[in-house]
Amino acid sequence: MDDTSNAYVPGDDASVAPGDHSAMARPAQDPDTGRRAYRQALIDARVLFPSTVDGIYGRSGLFESIADGLNYAVSKLGADQDAEVMRFPPAMPRKDFEASEYLKGFPQLAGTVHCFCGGDREHHRLLARLERGEEWADQQQPTDVVLAPAACYPVYPVVASRGPMPREGLVVDVLTYCFRHEPSIDPARMQMFRQREYVRLGTAEQIVEFRQRWMERGTQLASLLGLPHEVDVANDPFFGRGGKIVADSQRELKLKFELLVPINDGAPPTACMSFNYHMDHFAHAWPLRTADGAPAHTGCVGFGIERLTLALLRHHGFKPANWPQRVRDVLGGI
Structure with a gap:
């Protein structure tokens, strides 16, 4: 594992004890200063390697060892899901991307x-x-390929091609790099990042139960990792005036929740996990059907691997050997 004598010296909330959520209530002041400071600390310590484009970074061995530990922890948490493992490249067919209707809501984020x-x-x-x-x-x-905006998108056409699902539905374990065009000085807002997801397909009742269970598990994981956190209703960044109406509806129906962790001094907390209920949206994009032929509902829990890694470094320091033993154990003993 990489070792470094450089240590990030953050602001007042650096002394937050594991499980102390008091950092969540601190007001945001001069957020860009905190974002720049943490990014520079990561670069100076050679945890991240910068490029000439904001949001595009190389990762060090230290960073990757923590990311591997997080994937280990998520796998342990989902060991009882009997999930089918699917791994995709960070690209998908353009025709599937078009079918998803992503461009209707997020044209500003898409990458072809x-x-x-x-x-x-x-x-x-x-x-x-x-x-x-x-x-x-x-x-x-343009080619027939676009960059995947979310890890779950390639799953749906694959499952739909098989015909109706079994009566118990399906759970898929998926991990891939995703792309979203939102260059930023915030190290937690990368343009290329990994999402680890468990995707649930089945009836509405199955999806709601699945999401509730994973909200509880996600909160448990954040506590075991010693990260201050809160779960709150959220919405996706839908584009334009019409997007505000869709976003308001998403919040009103409570279709999306996020687990938030403070990462940058003076800035609002960052979404590090999300818990989503898509209703039957993707069953209209692809012929996803339940055992009785009805349009299937879908949902997913997403873990932002880069963001969780940055949160761990932010709250525990740049030397995992000095982290609390409980945290190291959860990550597989890094």
């Missing part, structure tokens, strides 16, 4: 994959523009 598809003439034009420092990206064309 473009490639050069021309011949010699077009190649010479591209190189000439590049040499002159001119725009060259318009010499590329």
